[in-house]
Amino acid sequence: MAPPPTPLSPSELSYLHTSLSLHPPIRPDARSPTSFRPLVAETDLLPAANGSARLCFADGTEAIAGVKAEVEKVQGLGNVRWYDNMDAEMGGIEESERDGEQEGERGKGVGEDKWIEVTVDMPGQRDDDAMVVFLAQMIHEGLVADGGLKNRLVINARWHWRLYIDILLLSPPHTYPLPLLSLTTHLALLSTRLPAPISNHDEDPLFNDDWDASSPLYPSSDTYPDAKTPPQSSPARPPITLLVISVGDNVFFDASREELAVADAVLAVTVGAPSSPSTGLNLLAVRTIDPPSRLSASAAEVGRAGAEIDAEGGKEGVWKASKGGMKRRVLARMVQMCVEGGGVGEEVLGGLGEFS
Template sequence: MAPQQASSASQAPLLSPAELSYLYTSLAHPGGPIRPDGRAPTQFRPLIAETGIVPGANGSARIGFADGSEAIVGVKAEVEKTVLTTGTLDLRQLQQQDQEDYAEGEEDGEGKEGSASKAGQGSWVQMSIEIPGFRDDDALPVFLSEMMRESLVGSSAKKSSDGEDDDIMEGGLKGRLVINKRWHWRLYIDILLLSPPLSYPLPLLSLTTHLALLSTKLPKLKSHGEEDPFFEDDWDLAEYLYPRARPGTKASLQQVRPPITLLVISVGDNVIFDPTREEIAVAEAVLAISVAREYETEGLKLLSIRTIDPPSRLTQPGVPDSENVATLGSTAAAEEAQILNPSTSQEDVAGVWKPRRGGIKRSAVSRMVKMVLEKGGVGDEVMEGLEGVEVY
C-alpha cells in the first residue's frame, strides 16, 4: 500500500474553517454521515452511460456524472509480432514445443488450436489520460494512468495443474491478448476527461474504462496454430475481448470482468464511497481500492490498495511553523508560537476546523475493504450496474 500525494484536483475548496468544521461534524455523525447532496454512504452519484460512440475504435464508452463531469474512453487494437526477450524460448525450442503441443492436441481431439501460449506481457497495454488544465507529464494524469493500468494487467494468474501460469484461465487481460507464440494484440486505451476535474476523477475514469473494455471486440481468427494471423472480414462475427454472459449458461470465464477502482474515504468512524471534492477536503483517509471478478469463487478479488493524501495532510504554501499542524508538536515551533502569542493553545476550538493528525487505523482499512469485497457489497453493485449497460 503506497501513499500518493493528491494533486490540485483534490485540493481543499474555498471553504472557511467554520464551513469545514460543520462539514466534518456532519460527515462524522455517530448515526451515519449526513452528506451535502443527501446521498447514502455507499451511494454513487447518478450517471449516464453509453457505448459504441467512437467510430473506428474496437471499443468505446462515455459516462457522465450528475455534477457535470464527463469522460470518454476509446480502445484500439493492432496486431503486433511478439519479440523474444531474454529468458524466452528460442525459435527452435518454440518449434519443438509446437510439435509436442500439436501431438497432445491430436490425442485430445483439439488439434493445434489448444497449443497457443497463454503468457502475456504488461507492455502490450498502453494507457494515456488527457485532463483539461494538465500536461501529459503532470503528476495527476501520470499517476491515474499507471494506477489503472497496474490493476488491469497485474491480476495474478491462476495456477494450472502442472504448476505453470495460465493467465487466460484467470481471465487476465494479458492472456487474452495472445494470438499465438509469435503474434499478439496490442491495446491502446485513450481516456479523455471532457470537463475540468470537479472532484478527484478516479472513479469516473475507472468506470468508463471498464465499460469501454466490456464493449471491445476483436476480429474472429481464421488461422490456426502458429500460422500468421488471418481474420474474418465480417465484423458481425467479431468476438468480445471479455465474452458476454449467455442466457442459461453456467458461470465460467464469461463471469470474468475488467477491474474497477473505487475511491473510499473515512471521516470519524464513517466510511463514504464516491466522495465529492468538499468531502475529500475533510477526510481523514482516502483509499483507492482496485478489485476484479474472480474465476473460481465468482466473487471479487482485491488487486491493490493505494492511499491518497487528502488536503488535510498537506501543508499550504506560506504557512509559518507556528501555524503548521505538521510541525506544531516540535519544540522550536511551540516556543515560537508561545513568544508570538502567549495565548496560543493546541486544543481544538469548537466550530473551527483543524486537520486531524496521525495515520489511519488498520480496523478502518479492513472495514473499507470488506465493504467493497463482501457478497452483495459495493463492488458487486457497481459491477452489476455496469453489466446492465447495453453494449453495442
C-alpha cells in the first residue's frame, strides 16, 4: 500500500524531518498537529443506491461510495437431517437446538459478518490485487467489529438485509487511501435509507413503496421527536479509520505526502461511537503500516551488514530513515488522541455528522 515516491532531495527531507521533530513542531502548511485540511463532501448523489457519498480531499484525491440493500433469507436453518442414521441422531438433535438458539438470537437483533460485503475499485489495479483486497478487508473489519451495523440488518428470525458497499477511487492515490475510503463509506452509510416494513414482525417482509416513508439506517438525534427520552443506542454512527503518523515524539493527523515521506511510524486506528453515553470512543482495530522510507533500502546499504551501517551513522543535513520499532509511549499517545473524550476522533465524527 505504498504511495508514489516523493520527489524531494535528502537535504529537503532532512529539513522537513527536523522541523516536524521540534517542540512545538512546524508543519509545511502551518497547521497544528491535530488539524485537518479542508475537504469537499456530498451525499445522495447516486439515484439507484440506498445511500451514496462523494468525498474529495485537499490533495485532489476523490472517492465515491454506494450502498445497496437486498432482502435475503437466513441460510442454514432447518436443513439438518439428523434422522438419516442412528449414529448421528444425538448430534442432529444438538444441531437442531443450536439452530433454534441462532434463530432466537436473530430475533433479538444479532447479525452476522457475512451480511456486509465491501468491494474497492482503484484505477489501474486488478480486483484481486493485494492492495485492493487489503483496503476492502480493513474497511470491512471496522464495520463488523463495531457490531452495531450488522445488528441493524435483522428484519426477523428468517429474513435480513444484505449490504453491498462499493467504493470507487476516482484518482490515483497521492498518499495512503485508507482514510479517504473509510470516511467516504462513513458518509454513505449515514445517508443510507431502508424501506419501511408494512408486514408483521413474524411474517415474510413487505415494504412500503413510498420512499419518503423509509427510515435511515443510522437515525440521527433529530429523528426522534421527544428529545428528553432518546433511545439508549443513539446517536449511533458508523466507525471510521484515522491515519496517524509520528515523527520523533510528535504525533500528526491528516499527514500530507511530504510528511509521510519522513514519518517514523504510521498507524491506522479504527474507532467507533459507543452505544451508551460515555466519555471517549470505542477502539475497534489498530494496524501498523510501513512508512515509505522503510519500503526500500538505499543503494549504499544493499549487501552490507547492519552493524556496519549503524556504526557509521548519518551525515548532518542528509536525512536517513530511522531504524527500529515504535516507542511504546508514542504508540499509546497516538491511540489515546484518537479515542479520548473531546479528542480528534470525536471531532472528526462530529464534523462528518454535519453532512448527513
